[in-house]
Amino acid sequence: MIYRIDVRVIAPVRDTEVTDRVADAVRTLFPNAELREEPGxxxxxxxxxxxxSERLHEQEILDTARKEFFRRADDEGFTFALKKQAAFRGVINFAVGNPDELGDIEVQVTVHDPDVEGVVDHVAPPTEDGTPVRPDE
Structure with a gap:
């Protein structure tokens, strides 16, 4: 199966933060991303x-990820937010509720192929008793 997606990651940089450190946090979770600096x-x-996806598997939070992906999904894709402090440590922690004082990292995923559910199943497959289950295998 070929997956065609566009992922946009937006990370606020506060005056008290070092831009390179925020960039490192983003690169830790999205190492292939091309970064550019914009005001703030x-x-x-x-x-x-x-x-x-590998990090989700390592942290064993596939069910949580699926819930977050589908919570803000539509026919075009899905969005989710991550805690910046956790990302500094290379840890995925979904942001729910009030934004952190440093601001949350927003991730917008636009799905071109196959469809939103197929991409979510690829990134965070459903689980059975905590073990990933791939319906297409």
Whole structure:
């Protein structure tokens, strides 16, 4: 199966933060992303969530990820937010509720092929008793 997606990562950079450190946090979770600096934020574009998916598997938070992806999904894609402090440590922690004082990292995924559910299943497959289950295998 071929997956075609556009991933945009937007990370606010506060005056008290070092831009390179915020860039490192983004690159840790999205190592293939091309970063650019804009006033008050970093914007990164990628076409892969493979490293992010690996981290979800390592942290064993696939069910949480699926819930977050589908919570803000539509026919075009899905969005989610991540805690910046956790990303500095290379840890995925979904941001829910009030934004952190440093600002949350926003991730926007536009799906071209196959469809939103197929991409979510690829990035964070459903689980059974905590073990990933791939319906297409």
């Amino acid at each position: 934020r970093l914007v990164a574009d990628s076409h892969s969530m493979d490293a992010f």
